[in-house]
Amino acid sequence: MKGTKERIIEATAGLLMRQGLAGTGLKQISSQSGAALGSLYHFFPGGKDDLAADALRVAGRSYLHLIDDYFTGRTDLVEATEGFFEGAAAVLEATDYADACPIATVALEVASTNDMLRQVTADVFAEWIDVGAQRFAEMGVSPDVARELVTVTIAALEGGFLLCRAAKSTDAMRVIGRNMAALVAHRLGR
Amino acid sequence: MKGTKERIIEATAGLLMRQGLAGTGLKQISSQSGAALGSLYHFFPGGKDDLAADALRVAGRSYLHLIDDYFTGRTDLVEATEGFFEGAAAVLEATDYADACPIATVALEVASTNDMLRQVTADVFAEWIDVGAQRFAEMGVSPDVARELVTVTIAALEGGFLLCRAAKSTDAMRVIGRNMAALVAHRLGR
DNA sequence: GTCTATAAACCGATAGAC
DNA sequence: GTCTATCGGTTTATAGAC
Numbered sequence: 001m002k003g004t005k006e007r008i009i010e011a012t013a014g015l016l017m018r019q020g021l022a023g024t025g026l027k028q029i030s031s032q033s034g035a036a037l038g039s040l041y042h043f044f045p046g047g048k049d050d051l052a053a054d055a056l057r058v059a060g061r062s063y064l065h066l067i068d069d070y071f072t073g074r075t076d077l078v079e080a081t082e083g084f085f086e087g088a089a090a091v092l093e094a095t096d097y098a099d100a101c102p103i104a105t106v107a108l109e110v111a112s113t114n115d116m117l118r119q120v121t122a123d124v125f126a127e128w129i130d131v132g133a134q135r136f137a138e139m140g141v142s143p144d145v146a147r148e149l150v151t152v153t154i155a156a157l158e159g160g161f162l163l164c165r166a167a168k169s170t171d172a173m174r175v176i177g178r179n180m181a182a183l184v185a186h187r188l189g190r
Numbered sequence: 191m192k193g194t195k196e197r198i199i200e201a202t203a204g205l206l207m208r209q210g211l212a213g214t215g216l217k218q219i220s221s222q223s224g225a226a227l228g229s230l231y232h233f234f235p236g237g238k239d240d241l242a243a244d245a246l247r248v249a250g251r252s253y254l255h256l257i258d259d260y261f262t263g264r265t266d267l268v269e270a271t272e273g274f275f276e277g278a279a280a281v282l283e284a285t286d287y288a289d290a291c292p293i294a295t296v297a298l299e300v301a302s303t304n305d306m307l308r309q310v311t312a313d314v315f316a317e318w319i320d321v322g323a324q325r326f327a328e329m330g331v332s333p334d335v336a337r338e339l340v341t342v343t344i345a346a347l348e349g350g351f352l353l354c355r356a357a358k359s360t361d362a363m364r365v366i367g368r369n370m371a372a373l374v375a376h377r378l379g380r
Numbered sequence: 381g382t383c384t385a386t387a388a389a390c391c392g393a394t395a396g397a398c
Numbered sequence: 399g400t401c402t403a404t405c406g407g408t409t410t411a412t413a414g415a416c
Contacts, residue, residue, distance in 0.1 A: 004381080020299045022212035026410065036383045037411090043381095047411065098302045104352055108295040109210045111355035112288045122356040151353070151362050152369045158352050159345025162294055165301035166312040172341050179342045179377070183369060186376045194399080216392060226401045231393070233399095238392065 005043045007033045012055035018098050020105040021052055021117070052106065053120045059102035060124030064131055071135045078185045081153065085177025088157060089170035097168050100161035128154060141188065149184055156180050195233045197223045202245035208288050210295040211242055211307070242296065243310045249292035250314030254321055261325045268375045271343065275367025278347060279360035287358050290351035318344055331378065339374055346370050 011033035015024040026048060030037045044051040070087070074080040091099055107121035129150050136146035156176050163172040201223035205214040216238060220227045234241040260277070264270040281289055297311035319340050326336035346366050353362040 018302045020210060020212060022210060023299055023303065025408075027408085036381090038383060038413095039381070041411070096302075105295075105298040107352060107356045108298060109213055112208045112286075113213065118356060118358075122358070125353055125356055148365050148369060151365050152346065155349025155353055155362065155366050156342065156346050158349035159347065162297060162348050163315055163341070163345055166297045166308060166315055168308075168312070172345065175338050175341050176345050179338060179373060182376065183373045186372065187369075215390080217390085226399090227392095228394090228401055229399070 004033075004035050004039055008035050008040060008043060008051070009055050009058050012051055013059040013102055016052060016055055016106050017059070017100065017102040021048075021109050026051075049114065049117060053117060056103055056106060056117070056120050056124060060127065063102055064124075064128055067128060068131055068135065071132070074139065077136065077139055077141070077188065078181050078190070081184045082177045082181035084153075085157065085160065085173055085180065088160065089164070089173040089177070092161070092164050092170055092173065097165045100165055101158055104158055104161065125154070145187055149187060152183065153180055194223075194225050194229055198225050198230060198233060198241070199245050199248050202241055203249040203292055206242065206245055206296050207249070207290070207292040211238075211299050216241075239304065239307060242307060246293060246296060246307070246310050246314060250317065253292055254314075254318055257318060258321055258325065261322070264329065267326065267329055267331070267378065268371050268380070271374045272367045272371035274343075275347065275350065275363055275370065278350065279354070279363040279367070282351070282354050282360055282363065287355045290355055291348055294348055294351065315344070335377055339377060342373065343370055 008029065012024070012029050015029060015032065026037060026040055029035075029051070030040060040051060041047065044054065067084075070084055071080055088100075103121050103124050106117065107125075110117040110121065129147065132150035132154070133143065133147040136150055137143050141149070160173040160176045164170050198219065202214075202219050205219060205222065216227060216230055219225075219241070220230060230241060231237065234244065257274075260274055261270055278290075293311050293314050296307065297315075300307040300311065319337065322340035322344070323333065323337040326340055327333050331339070350363040350366045354360050
């Protein structure tokens with residue numbers, strides 16, 4: 001049996017991904033999670049910001065494991081890179097362009113308006129890059145190059161999510177995937 | 191003397207870029223532009239969505255000219271690409287990470303919630319890619335490769351804005367710029 | 381821990397004087 | 399075209415019964 005707090009966090013993470021922070025009301029989180037409004041404040045005394053911070057951290061950690069699992073145990077980094085973007089395109093199509101990055105929308109909203117939440121989004125991105133660079137390095141890529149390639153890959157993925165959600169088409173993501181794979185191959189000396 | 195309608199659009203575009211759509215109130219647009227609330231509805235009878243659509247189109251066109259002017263008359267595309275990202279990094283630093291993409295925040299907010307505004311953001315991105323590809327093609331790049339490179343460049347730029355605004359650092363943008371320049375060089379056979 | 385009622389402020393939108 | 403007053407609804411947040 002899933003606890004009330006977990007259901008609140010899960011519902012919040014989904015709504016933040018699809019509608020952003022300002023576009024998501026606590027009433028909506030309450031009804032979607034099946035938890036009373038009072039329960040939200042019971043588990044998150046700091047109110048909306050407190051809840052959003054937790055939801056972003058949990059969603060960021062989930063997405064990290066998704067990335068991590070995908071690249072773990074790979075032998076061909078070039079092939080893995082192209083497949084990674086193909087997977088992102090497939091998820092976009094399967095969810096009618098709703099499920100993309102769980103952090104990006106809120107990150108852009110709060111970057112200039114809420115320093116506490118901005119720091120949370122920065123921490124999530126930093127952890128993604130750290131762990132991704134670690135995986136690349138384990139596969140024989142020099143630490144510096146690994147970190148650069150992961151940074152560019154994540155940036156391109158985020159830009160791809162943006163272009164594809166706006167256009168309701170995955171064409172851009174596939175183009176981006178092929179070119180990022182080419183970049184990885186080039187920088188690995190192939 | 192600048193007209194009221196122009197001041198409203200300008201104020202709206204700036205607020206949408208920094209705070210997003212749901213985070214920006216009409217009252218705030220009214221006070222920031224110096225126009226009465228009634229004037230907003232006089233010029234934009236369709237209300238907030240009507241005004242937002244116009245502000246996005248105008249801001250998108252301005253940014254298009256910025257990109258267009260930067261790449262026009264260039265001889266070295268590789269050098270231009272790296273300089274383009276350096277310029278983006280400089281603007282972020284000069285504005286304390288407030289001025290980045292005028293479309294991205296709203297695009298992510300409305301992608302799953304407001305189809306009319308989603309289409310506006312899609313049109314802006316499409317025009318950026320069309321014009322950028324045209325410029326690249328004029329410099330001797332084959333139309334297909336030109337379109338691919340511009341798509342990846344814009345995606346990487348958007349991802350760079352996201353990572354840099356969250357981290358309040360331009361490190362990622364410079365890494366991305368160097369690697370995108372390397373990709374352009376590689377795909378141009380250099 | 382869960383729930384409802386409600387406060388206080390704010391939202392988008394409208395009416396109507398000037 | 400400009401401005402103010404205001405409507406109806408929603409927001410975040412709190413109080414307090416159970």
